[in-house]
Amino acid sequence: MDFHPVAIDTASNILPAVKYILGLDISPDDKKTRIAKVINLIGSDFYTQMFDANSQVFDSTAIGTTDYSQMTDQIENLATKLVRQNSLGRVIDPIVREFYDSALGKAQKEAFRNAISLDKHPTLTRTVVGKCCEWCDKKQGTYTYPKGEDFARHDNCDCLFTTSGYNSRNGVLNNYVKHKNTPARQEHLAPTLEKLRQTEPTEMTVGLSQLLEGQKNVVGFGSIQRDGAEALGVNRKASITLSRGYALHMDNSGHFSGTGFGKSGYDDGSPLTIAEINNIPTIVQNAKADEIIPAGKKRGLQRYIVLGDARDRQIVIVERKSKDHIGIVTSYKASEGQYQRYMWEAMKNAQ
Numbered sequence: 001m002d003f004h005p006v007a008i009d010t011a012s013n014i015l016p017a018v019k020y021i022l023g024l025d026i027s028p029d030d031k032k033t034r035i036a037k038v039i040n041l042i043g044s045d046f047y048t049q050m051f052d053a054n055s056q057v058f059d060s061t062a063i064g065t066t067d068y069s070q071m072t073d074q075i076e077n078l079a080t081k082l083v084r085q086n087s088l089g090r091v092i093d094p095i096v097r098e099f100y101d102s103a104l105g106k107a108q109k110e111a112f113r114n115a116i117s118l119d120k121h122p123t124l125t126r127t128v129v130g131k132c133c134e135w136c137d138k139k140q141g142t143y144t145y146p147k148g149e150d151f152a153r154h155d156n157c158d159c160l161f162t163t164s165g166y167n168s169r170n171g172v173l174n175n176y177v178k179h180k181n182t183p184a185r186q187e188h189l190a191p192t193l194e195k196l197r198q199t200e201p202t203e204m205t206v207g208l209s210q211l212l213e214g215q216k217n218v219v220g221f222g223s224i225q226r227d228g229a230e231a232l233g234v235n236r237k238a239s240i241t242l243s244r245g246y247a248l249h250m251d252n253s254g255h256f257s258g259t260g261f262g263k264s265g266y267d268d269g270s271p272l273t274i275a276e277i278n279n280i281p282t283i284v285q286n287a288k289a290d291e292i293i294p295a296g297k298k299r300g301l302q303r304y305i306v307l308g309d310a311r312d313r314q315i316v317i318v319e320r321k322s323k324d325h326i327g328i329v330t331s332y333k334a335s336e337g338q339y340q341r342y343m344w345e346a347m348k349n350a351q
Helices: 004-022 028-057 067-087 093-117 134-139 183-197 203-212 226-232 244-252 274-285 336-350
Strands: 123-127 141-144 160-164 218-223 239-243 292-298 301-307 314-322 325-333
Touching: 004 028, 004 067, 004 093, 004 183, 028 067, 067 093, 183 203, 183 244, 183 274, 203 218, 203 239, 203 244, 203 274, 218 274, 226 292, 226 301, 239 244, 239 274, 244 325, 274 301, 274 314, 274 325, 292 336, 301 336
Parallel strands: 239 325
Antiparallel strands: 123 141, 123 160, 218 239, 292 301, 301 314, 314 325
């Protein structure tokens, strides 16, 4: 299975965020720190996904990945190089792509090493596409127990890499699905996903993207603080999560893009901004007793309305899944009159 195009897509998706940081009026050191954080946030998840995908092909998922932690120095050096190259007016795109190519190669190498340790028999077949250079022509062929350099590519290389293993689960890129949505859903999500990518990545924007595309079913966002825990009837430090189902429900309601999806969907005339999307877990984490309103039960689970900043009129609806778990259901901006009613009710309940 050839995962190189996935590395290209990942680099293309992260470049707007890197360029956004480079354009900020902050010190070079601050830019390096922010860029390193962004690259590490995306890079760690990319590495793990590529490792897992290759491990599934080789039936060697019994062993987990450990090698990404060794790329810390490389990330810091990359951030320094990006800031320097940008200050000199040079193109940075190939530098970012090179890093994700390197991470992909390292993940594949580790997956192969683990497969060998479990007595699996992975192979790599390199096939040229159309006319190719002399170097690629020499590299084509089948490798049994391939080494890291056997995965090497030059810029704009379009050779096909096919991997197979003990399970004989093999194929080409067309068999690798990056998202789990219908074409119609993915098309509808495109503006929202683009909005999430056009800003500096955070745990919320990255986690939400993963949920919307089906890369994850549940994402955690820290824990509740003491004051809010008591009002919500959960233990202190209860975990806060958002599920894919509720993330898609918010998309159906137009809360991200303004446009609803599906027969039961509807448009939202005041969709959440990036800042407000990032505020969703923060509102829940920092909730106070006079900002929480019981909202009845649904499917046997008690729900609550948590009020955000009155200037934004943003609310978050959550449900108590257990004493140790609060789940985010939805978030949107209430009307001015509705928000005022919620404020009065919350204050009355807290007395």
